[in-house]
Amino acid sequence: xxxxxxxxxxxxxxxxxxxxxxxxxxxxxxxxxxxxxxxxxxxxxxxxxxxxxxxxxxxxxxxxxxxxxxxxxxxxxxxxxxxxxxxxxxxxxxxxxxxxxxxxxxxxxxxxxxxxxxxxxxxxxxxxxxxxxxxxxxxxxxxxxxxxxxxxxxxxxxxxxxxxxxxxxxxxxxxxxxxxxxxxxxxxxxxxxxxxxxxxxxxxxxxxxxxxxxxxxxxxxxxxxxxxxxxxxxxxxxxxxxxxxxxxxxxxxxxxxxx
Numbered sequence: 001x002x003x004x005x006x007x008x009x010x011x012x013x014x015x016x017x018x019x020x021x022x023x024x025x026x027x028x029x030x031x032x033x034x035x036x037x038x039x040x041x042x043x044x045x046x047x048x049x050x051x052x053x054x055x056x057x058x059x060x061x062x063x064x065x066x067x068x069x070x071x072x073x074x075x076x077x078x079x080x081x082x083x084x085x086x087x088x089x090x091x092x093x094x095x096x097x098x099x100x101x102x103x104x105x106x107x108x109x110x111x112x113x114x115x116x117x118x119x120x121x122x123x124x125x126x127x128x129x130x131x132x133x134x135x136x137x138x139x140x141x142x143x144x145x146x147x148x149x150x151x152x153x154x155x156x157x158x159x160x161x162x163x164x165x166x167x168x169x170x171x172x173x174x175x176x177x178x179x180x181x182x183x184x185x186x187x188x189x190x191x192x193x194x195x196x197x198x199x200x201x202x203x204x205x206x207x208x209x210x211x212x213x214x215x216x217x218x219x220x221x222x223x224x225x226x227x228x229x230x231x232x233x234x235x236x237x238x239x240x241x242x243x244x245x246x247x248x249x250x251x252x253x254x255x256x257x258x259x
Contacts, residue, residue, distance in 0.1 A: 004077050006031065006059035007049050011039045014063055015195045021202035025066040028206045031073055033061065043125030043132045046106060050121075053113050057081050062107035064189025064198055065089075068182035068205055075181070076110045079148060084118070086111035086136070089179045090149035092167045093131040100168045103130075103137035104149050108183045111136075119143055150179040154215035156197070159188065171219035176201070178212055 010019050019035070026033045036045070050058055057077045067073050076087050088104030106124065116122070122139040126132055140147050151167070156176030158164055164172040176197060177185050184205070186198045204210040 003055035004057045004059060005034060005053065005055040006061060006073070007034045007036060008061045008063055009036045009038070009040070009042065009045050010063040011190075012037065013039070014190075015192055018189060018195045018198055019063055021199045022061075022063055022066055025202050025205050026061075029067060029070040029073070031067065031070060041125065042106065043123060046124040046133070047121075050111070050113060050116055050124075055113070057110055057112055059110040060106050060108075062185065062189070064186035064194075065107040066184055066202060066205065067108070068178070068184055068210060072181040072183060076108070076150075080110040080112045080115075083146070083148075084112050084115045085140070085145055085147045086115060087148040087150070088133070089183055089185060090151045090167060090170075091131075092165070093134060094163075094165055096129065096131060096134075099166075101134070101138075102149060102168045102170070103134045104147055106133040107185050108150070108179070109133065115140075115145065119145065150181050150183060152177045152179050152218040154178045154212045154217055156215055160191070167218070171217075173218050174216075176215070177218070178215065184210075 008022065014037075019037075023033075023035070038045075046060060049060075057080050059073070059077055061067075079085075080087050086104055086109065088109035089107055090102050091105035091107075092100065092102050116136075119136070119139050122136050124133045124136060127135055129135070130138060137147065151170065152173040155172075155174040155178070158174050160175075164174055166172055175187050175194065177187065179185065184201055186194055186201070188194055189198060201210060
């Protein structure tokens with residue numbers, strides 16, 4: 001790969017402190033980023049960047065998404081170039097049927113521009129079956145082009161006023177999700193009460209003290225029980241009752257000693 005350019009979009013009403021924290025991380029990791037401060041639809045903006053791009057690989061970072069290390073950026077960009085394809089963090093549109101389609105999301109996304117051209121320059125804009133960037137994954141699947149997604153490993157908090165976000169049949173994710181390889185995505189960065197959390201995590205990345213201690217596991221079979229902040233007492237009692245009923249039906253070899 002000989003050429004790469006990375007872009008980040010921040011709307012005019014984006015909290016300056018959030019963007020400043022983002023810049024501190026990319027500068028610390030020595031990752032050059034072109035920042036665009038304008039209020040335009042996300043998908044249409046990506047289309048315009050790719051249409052005029054002069055580099056072989058184009059990368060995108062959301063304003064509330066940062067890499068934890070320099071290597072994940074270089075490896076993702078190289079993979080996209082080597083395979084004439086694209087790679088992004090795994091996401092699932094829980095509000096659009098079938099609600100189980102996992103695609104490469106634009107928050108951390110690298111694409112070989114030639115692959116986009118090969119696919120017929122599909123738009124990254126939303127449509128009836130796709131969230132931002134999802135249509136590109138659909139088009140790749142229909143064309144038989146293999147692409148990659150980085151799966152989440154841990155997350156911090158349950159989204160406000162809604163359920164967990166489900167990633168197909170893999171597990172769940174939420175506010176402050178960490179992805180395999182080293183990517184941190186705050187989500188809902190437009191909500192100002194999240195800014196303090198993002199700034200804190202960015203400061204930790206720069207200081208080399210970032211840790212996922214205390215985060216919830218995305219693929220744990222006990223993920224709902226472990227996220228005690230959103231499980232009421234009734235649901236816990238119901239779960240324990242169900243487990244007790246199940247144990248009565250288990251054959252003796254599967255019974256644990258002393259149970």
